[in-house]
Amino acid sequence: MKPGDELPPLTIPITRTLIVAGAVASRDYQDVHHDAELAREKGSPDIFMNILTTNGLVGRYITDHFGPRAALRGVAIRLGAPNYPGDTMTLTGTVTEVAGDTATVRVVGANGLGHHVTGTVTVEVAR
Amino acid sequence: MSGTETPPDELYERLAAYEGRSAATAGVGKDPVNLPMIRHWCEAMGDAHPAYEGPGAVAPPTMLQAWTMGGLSGHAGRSEAYDELSALLDGAGYTSVVATDCEQEYLRPLRPGDAITFDAVIESVSPRKTTKLGTGHFVTTRMDVLADGELAGTHRFRILKYAPAGRPPKPAQRASKPEQRTPETAAAAPRRPRPVVNRDNAGFWEGVAAHRLLIQRCGGCASLRLPWLPGCAECGSPEWDTVEASGAGTVYSYVVMHHPPFPAFDPPYAVGLVELAEGVRIVSNVVGVPYDKVRIGMPVRLEFLRVDDELELPVFRAGGEG
Known part of the structure; x- marks a missing residue:
């Protein structure tokens, strides 16, 4: 791995099931992540993915690519356009720095509305 | 998230006083790190990393926050300061998160059996920002997550507490159009302040609930008084009964509120000092006329405004027969 390396994209269909399963697996019972009617009352067109799920998907994207010896050391993400059901999110990544066994990867997750997530992941890949 | 900054306001100063205060002290994760929760997480994320399964499994590092979540039964170990900060923001109409x-x-892997504890501090509260979602304040907390007492990870988390755009933070009735407000919108909107009901004024609010505006009458000297008080300002007598206002009145004086805006109020609006036909005066909204058309001496007539499920208020409609 070296700076400038681009990771193959990962496209994730944003299903209602994924949003709800991610919210429940992360123990996040905010109604906007499972109840469309209450989400609309709060000004959102539909339920949307919670940040913990996005965090989990970004982490998975990186370890999927770097393989079984990869261990996450840090994930820093910022959310933008929400992930609503029926959309797809495509994660892309670029290695920005390599120090020893540790790589820093810039990650962007784009959906139909724009950038859902931008962030930086630090991953150690044991030799 | 893009935002434009507006100058600090009084609310912001109160919010900023919470910076540096504890958000959670010795919070305890509801479950120790465990394989079933790890497996459920991996299923949801579609994560097949071999490190997260089998006898030597570790938890996916990105699960860090999940171990600290309150779940359906609420947050463990959240501080009074954090609750106060949330309540301040809720009270200002920034109810959405x-x-x-x-x-x-991630400093060390979490393994099944690890007992999770956490401490968190309110790192910063932003000035009021207007974003695509709406206007509100960003609140940043920083949490240390410990496994069996050993620091395992740090977690900085930022939320926006906001009033949704398109649902203005102060959607109370316009003075001229009180009927715009419905109970459906009231549920999500900032609520008008509640009256403080006590032994001295409970009868007044019972009257309002029955659509009767009750004036206190002194049992000693028969003076009428409003608002309600435990004793007579004329003769000092604690004895009293009530008379029901006829509902007729005139605008004795008024102001138009432009600034500052309060949650649940939508300036500009007219606040009238209405003199009732019985001779006592009451502060209330003058409705049914634009705020800039309210005039001293204008005849008004009592009516009752249903504000939300819990609150009804006496207001005065312009153009009453005096």
Whole structure:
């Protein structure tokens, strides 16, 4: 791995099931992540993915690519356009720095509305 | 998340006083790190990393926050300061929450059996920002997550507490159009302040609930008084009964509120000092006329405004027969 390396994209269909399963697996019972009617009352067109799920998907994207010896050391993400059901999110990544066994990867997750997530992941890949 | 900054306001100064205060002290994760929760997480994320399964499994590092979540039964170990800060924001109409940033460092893997504890501090509260979602304040907390007492990860988390755009933070009735407000919108909207009901004024509010505006009458000297008081300002007598206002009145004086805006009020609006036909005066809204058409001496007539499920208020409609 070296700076400038681009990771193959990962496209994730944003299903209602994924949003709800991610919210429940992360123990996040905010109604906007499972109840469309209450989400609309709060000004959102539909339920949307919670940040913990996005965090989990970004982490998975990186370890999927770097393989079984990869261990996450840090994930820093910022959310933008929400992930609503029926959309797809495509994660892309670029290695920005390599120090020893540790790589820093810039990650962007784009959906139909724009950038859902931008962030930086630090991953150690044991030799 | 893009935002434009507006100058600090009084609310912001109160919010900023919470910076540096504890958000959670010795919070305890509801479950120790365990394989079933790890497996459920991996199923949801579609994560097949071999390190997260089998006898030597570790938890996916990105699960860090999940171990600290309150779940359906609420948050463990959240501080009074954090609750107060949330209540201040709720009270100002910033009732919606969206998470915007999450920054985590993983210092050592979490393994099944690890007992989770956490401490968190309110790192910063932003000035009021207007974003695509609406106007509100960003609140940043920083949490240390410990496994069996050993620091395992750090977690910086930023949320936006906001009033949704398109649902203005102060959607109370316009003075001229009180009927715009419905109970459906009231549920999500900031609520008008509640009256403080006590032994001295409970009868007044019972009257309002029955659509009767009750004036206190002194049992000693028969003076009428409004608002309600435990004793007579004329003769000092604690004895009293009530008379029901006829509902007729005139605008004795008024002001138009332009600034500052309060949650649940939508300036500009007219606040009238209405002199009732019985001779006592009451502060209330003058409705049914634009705020800039209210005039001293204008005849008004009592009516009752249903504000939300819990609150009804006496207001005065312009153009009453005096």
